[in-house]
Amino acid sequence: MLVRDFMTARLAEREAWLEDSPAGRRRRANASVECRVEQYYRNMREVLDAHPQVVDAPARPSTRAGLEVRTRPIRGGTDGSRLSFMGLPTPNIFAGEQNFHSRLEWVSTHDMQKAVEVIVLLARVWEERS
Numbered sequence: 001m002l003v004r005d006f007m008t009a010r011l012a013e014r015e016a017w018l019e020d021s022p023a024g025r026r027r028r029a030n031a032s033v034e035c036r037v038e039q040y041y042r043n044m045r046e047v048l049d050a051h052p053q054v055v056d057a058p059a060r061p062s063t064r065a066g067l068e069v070r071t072r073p074i075r076g077g078t079d080g081s082r083l084s085f086m087g088l089p090t091p092n093i094f095a096g097e098q099n100f101h102s103r104l105e106w107v108s109t110h111d112m113q114k115a116v117e118v119i120v121l122l123a124r125v126w127e128e129r130s
Helices: 008-019 022-028 052-056 059-064 079-085 109-129
Strands: none
Touching (some): 059 109
């Protein structure tokens, strides 16, 4: 089972629920059920809240690229989450995709070009700050 929650504090509650589930009861009765808890993706907001400059940085280059800045939390496991908990605070910025992880997922070349433009401008912003 993959146990996920937006709040780290609630993971133990979810793990306890699994232990008390029918599978957990079978395991305690010497049936063939294994339960192992491993940390996987966590909510990167826990890291990013301590580094607001990293979260705010993409706004300026996005505006320079002619994009309207809209921020919203995303849910799910991302590379940004893994990197953030490895010590490199990494918010997600747009890459132009539509219909993530579906049969209809797609991205236009225009959106990909805009994503590259934002990344290049973001590198310039960080250079200006240094």
